[in-house]
Amino acid sequence: MNNVILIGMPGVGKSTAGVVLAKILGYEFIDSDLLIQKEEQRLLAEIIEQDGVDGFIAVENRVNASIEAERSVIATGGSVVYGEEAMEHLRKIGTVVYLRLSYRTLDRRLHNIKGRGVVLREGQSLADLYEERTPLYEKYADIVIDEEELSIEETIENIQKALYKADNC
Numbered sequence: 001m002n003n004v005i006l007i008g009m010p011g012v013g014k015s016t017a018g019v020v021l022a023k024i025l026g027y028e029f030i031d032s033d034l035l036i037q038k039e040e041q042r043l044l045a046e047i048i049e050q051d052g053v054d055g056f057i058a059v060e061n062r063v064n065a066s067i068e069a070e071r072s073v074i075a076t077g078g079s080v081v082y083g084e085e086a087m088e089h090l091r092k093i094g095t096v097v098y099l100r101l102s103y104r105t106l107d108r109r110l111h112n113i114k115g116r117g118v119v120l121r122e123g124q125s126l127a128d129l130y131e132e133r134t135p136l137y138e139k140y141a142d143i144v145i146d147e148e149e150l151s152i153e154e155t156i157e158n159i160q161k162a163l164y165k166a167d168n169c
């Protein structure tokens with residue numbers, strides 16, 4: 001199954017770049033966050049508020065682990081890497097691409113992190129989250145794209161080139 005799975009911190013552009021990449025490749029586009037909202041009939045922020053961080057992670061794990069797709073670009077949510085079943089499944093059905101940004105650039109990009117419904121535990125900062133997740137993104141990535149100082153278009157171009165090189169598309 002020739003899927004492309006985008007992982008990375010919130011705000012790196014998984015959804016923005018993913019939909020355009022899908023168009024270029026002639027693939028379907030799936031945004032995991034929208035799948036979760038559809039299956040749960042609740043907004044992500046509501047799930048986090050009602051079920052807590054661990055509850056949200058469990059829902060996200062279940063929904064991502066059950067995705068059936070072919071020739072699709074799948075933009076995951078940033079916290080998907082906490083779900084072992086989800087990541088095992090996603091690795092089986094496609095090439096996992098980690099979109100990497102430095103902490104400094106990410107911090108600048110994410111002005112309103114709480115408004116985005118990011119999975120932050122009590123007392124946890126963006127820097128803590130970045131440190132905690134970076135090894136997980138690296139562990140699951142087949143391809144790493146460094147998007148530092150790249151435009152959205154350049155990022156998409158680099159993903160495409162890396163996919164061709166890896167013989168995925």
Ligand SMILES: Nc1ncnc2c1ncn2[C@@H]1O[C@H](COP(=O)(O)OP(=O)(O)O)[C@@H](O)[C@H]1O
Nearest residue numbers: 009010011012013014015016017150151152155
């Ligand atoms: N080089 C870039 N690549 C991707 N997104 C960028 C870039 N520069 C700025 N942005 C902006 O950053 C935001 C990324 O948001 P989004 O695609 O929702 O990220 P994610 O799905 O990874 O959380 C968008 O508002 C986008 O316009």
Ligand SMILES: O=C(O)C1=C[C@@H](OP(=O)(O)O)[C@@H](O)[C@H](O)C1
Nearest residue numbers: 010011077078079116117118119
């Ligand atoms: O990284 C996170 O903790 C989250 C990222 C969000 O998706 P994006 O990465 O698409 O912003 C969404 O899944 C949820 O609000 C939690």
Ligand SMILES: [Mg+2]
Nearest residue numbers: 014015075076
């Ligand atoms: Mg997204």
